[in-house]
Amino acid sequence: MILDNIKCSNCKKPYPETGVPYRCSNCGGVFDFSEGLPFQPGKNPSAQGIWCYRQNFGLPDTLPEISLGEGNTPLVWINAEDHPEKKIAFKCEFLEPTGSFKDRGSAIITSFLMERGVKIALEDSSGNAGASFAAYAARAGIQVLIYVPESASGPKRSQIEAYGAEIVSIPGKRSKTTEVLIDAFENAKPAQNQTIAYASHAYLPFNIPGYATIAYELYEQLGEPPGTIISPVGQGGLLLGIGRGFEAMHTAGYISKMPMLVGVQAELCAPLWAVSTYGQLDFRMISNEETIAEGIRVKYPVRGDEVLNSVKNCNGRFLTVSEEEIIEGRKQLAKNGLFVEHTSAVVWSAWKKTLGTLPEPVIGILTGSGLKTIP
Ligand SMILES: [Zn+2]
Structure with a gap:
């Protein structure tokens, strides 16, 4: 291939x-x-979810379809309480099969691993990516080892184990976990006809066309391109993928304008906001503290430059929100019937802070389920 x-x-x-x-x-x-990604309008009526758009994945037709029903998530509109004429539509990615947007990427990564004959895959994540990959690998019959920091516990770890993945606990910081994994992967001596892969959701590019399907769905759901997309940003793969999806449609002449991309980071860990605000990387400006928005605590985003360019090219911006604002955002979303994890809740305060200033319609991406946070 x-x-x-x-x-x-x-x-x-x-x-x-x-x-x-x-x-x-x-x-x-x-x-x-x-x-960039190719784009052909239309969708395959005999496929479901993201696989309706596989002609836009930029990947060969030989890719097997590994699906748990990912994609095709609803839009829920909410009016601002204090300004009822202002509204936002939430794209409910927390309703994906494993409870997070990562499923759109895991489906394609796993398909690629299958096509390449991978039997064993390693991944490092104690969060949504680990749970999502464990589920799709189980579906594909790929044996999985998920490396997690020893401190990781709670429902996400239980979810990973439930799918049958083996957990490898590593003492020390989160970055140590990746170091140990890479060392183990590079020194692995697989048996003959056995391929081992490091199925990194940060490094491998195959989740990008998966996240781009959010752009194709939004266009269909709205009947027009959105004015603004507000999304939590850690590695930034989600916002990058959505941006690439709209870029592909724009380049193909299918839409006439690009939505503005707004990336939201926690004040306690906001490298992309710092770089976009101060013009160049100044590490003194980048904090790396424990934020309650654990899913976006990433100090060195692997595709940071691409994410920065993508946001810059559409006149977008990065915003930060405080811990108090994240907690309040989660409360407000739940009051509206949307129960999400703290990482997703950054979107609420970002919307309220910018109310009336962003091109409409405004779309917020709710990335992960609140059910994963119940002790
Ligand atoms: Zn190279």
Whole structure:
């Protein structure tokens, strides 16, 4: 299978025809879709969810369809209490099969691993990505080891284990977990005809076309491109994928304007906000504290430059919200019947802070379920 549109974003080496490298063997760069994503309007009526749009994945037809019913999530409109003429539509990604938007990416990553004959896959996440990948790998019959910091506990860990994945607990900080995983992966000696992959949701580019399906769905649900997309941003893959989806439609001449992308970070860990505000990377400006929005606590986003460019190109912006605002946002969303995790709740305060100033219609992405946070 040739993937001629996926290249190292640094040295332009094409993604190889065999194996599943998570980064470039020449220079250590990150692989990406070099020409953007293709776009053909219409959807396959015999497929469901994200697979209706597989002609836009930029991946070969030989990819097997690994599905748990991901995609096709509803839009729920809410009016601002104090300004009833102002409203927002929430894209309910917390209703995905494993309770988070990650499923759109996991379906495609797992399909790619299947196509490449992977039998064992490693991943590092104690959160939504770990649970999502464990579920899709179970569906595909791939054995999974999820590396998590020893401190990780709670419902997400239980969810990962329930899907049959093996948990490898690593003492120390979150970054130590990734270091140990990469070391184990690079020194692994798989038996003959056994392929092992590091199925990193941060490094591998295959979740990008999955997140782009949110753009295609939004266009269909609204009958027009949204004015603004407000989304939580950690690695930024979600906002990048949605932006790429709209870019693909725009380049194909299918829509005449791009929505403004607004990325929301927690004040306690806001590297992309800091870079976009201060013009260049100044690490003194970047805090890396324990935010309650655990899903977006990422100090060094792997595709940070791409996310920054994507937001800049549509005249978008980054915003931060405080811990108090996150807690209040979650409360307000729940009062409206939407029970989400704290990471998703950043969107509420970002909307309230910018009320009436953003191009309409305004869409907020609610990324993960509140059910995962019940002790
Ligand atoms: Zn390279």
